[in-house]
Structures are given as structure tokens and as C-alpha cells.
Amino acid sequence: MSRPRLGQVDQINCLPVYHALEEGLLPMDIELVKGTPSRLSNLFFSGALAATLISSIEYPRNADNCFILPGLSVSADGRVASILFFSKIPVTELEGKRVCLTESSDTSAALLKVLFDHYYHVEVQFITAPPNLDIMMQKADGALLVGNDAMLAYQRVKEQGLSYYITDLGEAWKLFTGGKMVYALWVVSKSYARTNREEINLLNKILLESKEIGLGQIHALVSKAQKKLSLPLQVIEDYFKTIRLEFDEDCRKALLTFYDYAYKSGLIDERVKLSIWGESGGV
Numbered sequence: 001m002s003r004p005r006l007g008q009v010d011q012i013n014c015l016p017v018y019h020a021l022e023e024g025l026l027p028m029d030i031e032l033v034k035g036t037p038s039r040l041s042n043l044f045f046s047g048a049l050a051a052t053l054i055s056s057i058e059y060p061r062n063a064d065n066c067f068i069l070p071g072l073s074v075s076a077d078g079r080v081a082s083i084l085f086f087s088k089i090p091v092t093e094l095e096g097k098r099v100c101l102t103e104s105s106d107t108s109a110a111l112l113k114v115l116f117d118h119y120y121h122v123e124v125q126f127i128t129a130p131p132n133l134d135i136m137m138q139k140a141d142g143a144l145l146v147g148n149d150a151m152l153a154y155q156r157v158k159e160q161g162l163s164y165y166i167t168d169l170g171e172a173w174k175l176f177t178g179g180k181m182v183y184a185l186w187v188v189s190k191s192y193a194r195t196n197r198e199e200i201n202l203l204n205k206i207l208l209e210s211k212e213i214g215l216g217q218i219h220a221l222v223s224k225a226q227k228k229l230s231l232p233l234q235v236i237e238d239y240f241k242t243i244r245l246e247f248d249e250d251c252r253k254a255l256l257t258f259y260d261y262a263y264k265s266g267l268i269d270e271r272v273k274l275s276i277w278g279e280s281g282g283v
């Protein structure tokens with residue numbers, strides 16, 4: 001059997017899906033390729049990966065070229081704990097101020113822009129910088145951090161008693177729309193899937209099995225995550241309960257709501273239908 005190449009974002013929120021694959025617990029030989037969401041998107045859309053996790057905002061930008069794999073996403077219903085906006089003053093008072101986005105995120109940057117436009121109704125000036133809270137706050141009055149960087153910064157702000165306001169974007173989105181938020185999706189290349197149908201069916205099955213094994217071994221995941229991040233045990237345990245990995249009807253609705261607002265904010269060129277592998281329109 002050929003060896004499909006699968007993209008892996010190096011965030012602890014994806015560990016439940018990748019743990020069993022990393023440990024060779026499943027009967028499929030898959031090559032894991034690690035990277036940031038933007039590096040993986042570039043590799044994937046240049047044809048170098050069969051499937052990968054991508055930032056959900058990338059899907060409508062590339063819907064002609066990929067199918068969404070069913071049953072998987074990185075999402076949360078409200079508080080997400082790893083997509084945090086730090087600010088020197090309350091968010092609603094940031095009119096005309098500078099806000100610094102991390103280079104390492106696409107969906108979260110789009111989500112923050114959508115919230116400023118349609119929820120807070122505050123106009124700010126965006127700049128971008130590497131994910132370092134101190135440096136970002138020297139350049140701006142607010143800073144967006146994502147994933148491991150956000151969780152570590154949150155811990156430091158608490159420990160050092162820094163006087164920043166902290167807004168959890170998942171929580172803000174929930175207050176705004178009442179729904180979940182989908183941050184990332186697993187996708188497969190249309191051209192690859194059409195010529196390797198059986199392999200993609202198997203890959204999808206293996207990913208779902210891998211997720212179930214991972215979710216059943218949370219203790220192993222917590223210690224794996226602790227080796228990557230020096231965070232208290234209960235913070236990591238809580239995070240694995242907060243992050244959702246399903247892709248149910250509510251996730252689909254939430255994603256389309258997000259795309260509607262992203263379109264209104266000019267962040268995507270068109271609103272798209274979700275084309276899901278194995279469902280009508282997704283074959």
C-alpha cells in the first residue's frame with residue numbers, strides 16, 4: 001500500500017487525533033508531516049500532502065480543491081482557553097488603537113476581525129508580529145495569541161499579576177452568535193481523493209479510530225502534553241475537556257455563520273457550501 005502523507009499541527013489540541021498514529025497503534029502506514037497551519041496549507045495546496053488539518057478560514061478560500069473529512073474538527077462550544085486576546089484597556093475602548101495579531105494563526109485572526117466589526121463595533125489598526133506577548137504589547141494595545149503560546153502567556157499573566165484584560169474569543173463568539181466555533185478542519189485533496197478513493201476511505205476511518213483511542217487515553221495525552229508545555233496538570237486536563245473534536249450539525253451551522261461574517265468583513269471572496277467526503281456533492 002502507498003504511504004499517504006498527513007499534515008499534523010503541533011498544538012496539543014490535536015494530540016487526541018494523532019497520539020495513536022504517532023505510537024503506531026493503527027494498521028496503516030501514514031507519514032506524519034508536522035508544521036504550522038500556514039506551512040501545512042502551503043504544502044497541501046501545492047500537492048505535497050494527501051490530507052491535513054487546516055485553519056477553517058482556509059476552506060472557503062480553497063473549496064474547489066478539497067473535501068472536508070467527516071467526523072473531525074478542532075472546535076469548542078464557548079470558552080476555548082487557547083485563543084486569547086490580551087489588552088491594556090477593555091476591548092470596547094480600543095477604537096483607533098493598534099492591535100497585534102500573531103503570525104501563526106489564520107482562523108483566530110479572522111475571528112478577531114469579525115468580532116471587532118460585527119460584535120464590538122470598534123475599528124482598530126491591525127499589525128502582525130511573532131507570538132511574544134511582551135514584544136507585541138510594546139507595539140500595540142492589544143495582542144492575539146493562539147494555541148500553546150496563548151496558554152503559556154495566560155499562565156504567566158496570572159502568575160506575575162500582569163494587569164491585562166483577557167478575552168477568550170470562543171466565549172465572545174458564543175455570546176455573539178449563541179453557537180460553537182470551528183477553528184480547524186481535516187481536508188483531503190480532491191484530485192488525490194478521486195484517484196485514491198479506497199485509501200482516503202481507510203485514512204478517514206483510521207483518523208476516527210485514532211481519535212477514539214486518543215480520547216480513551218487522556219492520561220497518556222496529558223503527560224505527553226506536559227512534556228511539550230510546562231503547564232499545571234489541571235490546566236491541561238481542563239483543556240482536553242474544553243476542546244471538541246467532533247464535526248456535528250451544530251459545527252456545520254457554526255462554520256457557515258462564521259463564513260457569513262467573514263464574507264461581510266471581506267476576509268473571504270465568496271460563501272461556499274461545505275463539500276464533505278462521502279456525502280452527496282463530496283464524492
Ligand SMILES: C=C(O[C@@H]1C=C(C(=O)O)C=C[C@H]1O)C(=O)O
Nearest residue numbers: 055082105106107108147183184
Ligand atoms: C483552537 C485552536 O485551534 C487551532 C487554531 C487555528 C487557527 O486559528 O488558525 C489552526 C489550527 C488549530 O490547531 C488553537 O490552536 O488554539
